[in-house]
Amino acid sequence: MMSGHYALWVMTTSSNRVEGQPAYVLHTIPYKDTSNLVDYISRDYGRVRMVVKGGRRSGSRLRDGLQPFQPLQISWQGKGELKNLISAETVSVNPFLQGRSLWCGLYLNELVQRLLPSWEAFPRLFAYYQLTVSSLSDSDSIEPVLRIFERRLIEELGFGVSFSHCGDNGERIDAQCYYQFDPQRGFIRADSSGQLPSYSGVSILAIGADDYQLAQTCRYAKRLMRAALAPQLEGKPLKSRALFQTESPSPTENKNYHWNTAKE
Numbered sequence: 732m733m734s735g736h737y738a739l740w741v742m743t744t745s746s747n748r749v750e751g752q753p754a755y756v757l758h759t760i761p762y763k764d765t766s767n768l769v770d771y772i773s774r775d776y777g778r779v780r781m782v783v784k785g786g787r788r789s790g791s792r793l794r795d796g797l798q799p800f801q802p803l804q805i806s807w808q809g810k811g812e813l814k815n816l817i818s819a820e821t822v823s824v825n826p827f828l829q830g831r832s833l834w835c836g837l838y839l840n841e842l843v844q845r846l847l848p849s850w851e852a853f854p855r856l857f858a859y860y861q862l863t864v865s866s867l868s869d870s871d872s873i874e875p876v877l878r879i880f881e882r883r884l885i886e887e888l889g890f891g892v893s894f895s896h897c898g899d900n901g902e903r904i905d906a907q908c909y910y911q912f913d914p915q916r917g918f919i920r921a922d923s924s925g926q927l928p929s930y931s932g933v934s935i936l937a938i939g940a941d942d943y944q945l946a947q948t949c950r951y952a953k954r955l956m957r958a959a960l961a962p963q964l965e966g967k968p969l970k971s972r973a974l975f976q977t978e979s980p981s982p983t984e985n986k987n988y989h990w991n992t993a994k995e
Contacts, residue, residue, distance in 0.1 A: 748808040752776065753822075753857070755864065756799040757844040761787065767797060769816070770844050771805065774857045778847040781807055781816040795819045800828055800836050800864050812850065826868035835877055836867050838971040842881070846888060846963055856887040874953070875943035881956040882938070890963065892917035894939025906933040912955055914962050930955060 757778065758770040767786040771779050785791050796805055796819030804822050807814040828836050843860065847853065863880040866872055885891045896903055897910070898917025904910065910918040911927040921929040934951040943949055 747810050748806070748817075749776070750806040750818075751804050752806065754779075754803050754805045755801070755860065756797065756803070757840045759797055759799070769797065771803075772843055772847065772857060772860055773805070774854055775852050777851040777853050778844065778849045779807070779814065780812070780849065781805075781814050783816045783819075793819055795821045799840065800825055800867070802861065825865055828867055832867045832870065832873065834971070835873050836864065838969065839863060839867075839877065839880065841969050841971040842884065842960070845967075845969070846884065846960075853887050856883065859883045859887075874949045875941075878938070878943065878949065878952040878956055879941050881960065882941075885956075885959055885963075888963070890914075890959075892959065894918075894935055904932050904935050904939075906931075906936055908932045910935060912958055914959055928954065 752773045752775060754771040754773040756769060757772055760768050762768040762782060765785050765787045767783040769781050769783050769786075771781065773779050781796075783793050783796055786793050786797055793816055795801075795803065796816050798821065801824065802822050804820050805816060806818040807816050809815045839860075847856075859880055863876050866876045869876075882891070892898060892912075892914075894904070896917075897919055898913065899919045902920075904918060909921040909929040909931055911921045911929055912918055913927070918930070918935060921927075930951050931947075934945075934948050937943070937945065937948045938952045938955065943952070
């Protein structure tokens with residue numbers, strides 16, 4: 732499948748300055764004495780990394796640029812790939828995430844930060860991300876929202892699979908049959924070897940239609956998306972997944988949590 736992204740060359744203009752770019756914080760780590768390195772997902776430039784100078788000082792004018800899960804408009808300048816944030820403004824306020832909603836938000840951010848190439852625009856994926864973040868506070872819809880985003884992510888990055896046809900022979904998925912999933916080939920008719928987990932045809936078709944009315948569909952989708960994402964993560968586990976085995980994070984972690992070290 733062809734990727735839905737396109738390269739945005741305007742970043743190489745002589746001014747080396749971009750203003751008012753819609754963005755969200757993905758990942759923040761300390762940098763030098765009082766600054767931060769921040770990865771953003773932006774609408775027109777994809778994943779970008781900024782130095783937020785003095786961001787850890789109280790009263791910094793760039794503090795808005797450190798807030799995850801909030802829609803921002805940011806501006807930056809610089810000649811190299813690592814830019815300097817020069818302004819950041821929160822344009823609206825999403826509900827404050829806590830507990831499981833916060834864990835899911837951190838998972839979402841780590842997934843995007845790990846897989847999204849830098850300086851490549853994915854405008855549709857940005858819109859999907861925006862919708863997903865705004866829905867995370869609704870505990871009843873978290874699982875479907877995350878599964879839908881994961882599917883859109885693999886499609887936008889160019890390694891999506893068909894949920895309507897088999898990958899080996901092109902046959903239509905039959906709701907009455909069972910299938911196995913191969914990340915390289917897609918769905919194939921289940922055999923008796925038991926080497927791969929099987930999925931019901933009715934659940935595969937429901938996932939393809941973003942229909943999560945049945946709890947079984949959510950369970951299948953979670954296992955399936957994990958299998959589809961595993962090759963892209965190259966065997967390196969997502970550290971945010973460990974949060975689901977811990978006690979609920981404190982509210983302050985919404986602002987301060989990061990999954991890497993300051994040496995990154």
